[in-house]
Amino acid sequence: MTAKQMIVLFFSALISYCVIFLVIRLSGKRTLSKMNAFDFIITVTMGAVFGSTLLNYQTKLVQGIYVIALLLLFQFTTSLLSSHFSLMESFLRAQPTLLYYKGMYKDRNLKKERISRAEVVQVVREHGIGKMEDVEAVVLEPNGSLSVIKVQAESKQPLDTLENLKN
Numbered sequence: 001m002t003a004k005q006m007i008v009l010f011f012s013a014l015i016s017y018c019v020i021f022l023v024i025r026l027s028g029k030r031t032l033s034k035m036n037a038f039d040f041i042i043t044v045t046m047g048a049v050f051g052s053t054l055l056n057y058q059t060k061l062v063q064g065i066y067v068i069a070l071l072l073l074f075q076f077t078t079s080l081l082s083s084h085f086s087l088m089e090s091f092l093r094a095q096p097t098l099l100y101y102k103g104m105y106k107d108r109n110l111k112k113e114r115i116s117r118a119e120v121v122q123v124v125r126e127h128g129i130g131k132m133e134d135v136e137a138v139v140l141e142p143n144g145s146l147s148v149i150k151v152q153a154e155s156k157q158p159l160d161t162l163e164n165l166k167n
Contacts, residue, residue, distance in 0.1 A: 013054050019065050042074070046072075095142065096141050100120055101136070105120070113140050135149070135150060136150060149161065149162070
């Protein structure tokens with residue numbers, strides 16, 4: 001690599017980095033939050049475009065920035081549509097799944113989601129709960145995390161956070 005190529009690469013990397021940083025900051029917190037499948041695809045693709053822009057001399061800096069901006073525009077448009085149209089949201093986003101409820105493991109859901117009972121017990125322990133009977137529910141969230149809901153003392157009303165979950 002010649003000195004001129006190294007200088008061009010340095011400034012391309014610097015400008016690309018600054019543009020990606022600026023665009024991600026402008027796109028909001030959602031871009032960096034726990035990712036769903038769509039966010040993951042956008043993030044990986046942005047990384048590939050960034051790398052290609054830096055390492056492939058035939059890819060111009062402006063082309064790389066344009067593609068990254070398009071990807072973030074797609075992400076913004078998709079999240080806007082999914083927040084306004086429930087059909088679009090259900091198509092793009094996974095739904096939470098009930099894995100354990102009132103002392104019963106939901107074995108069909110555990111198998112479907114490829115989660116073992118041991119993993120459920122582990123996340124309960126991580127929440128500082130020593131007995132499964134103190135757990136009302138364990139839910140696999142759309143971002144892949146497991147939520148634990150403790151038994152509500154003396155409450156006879158159903159938990160509204162568990163409505164519309166896959167049984």
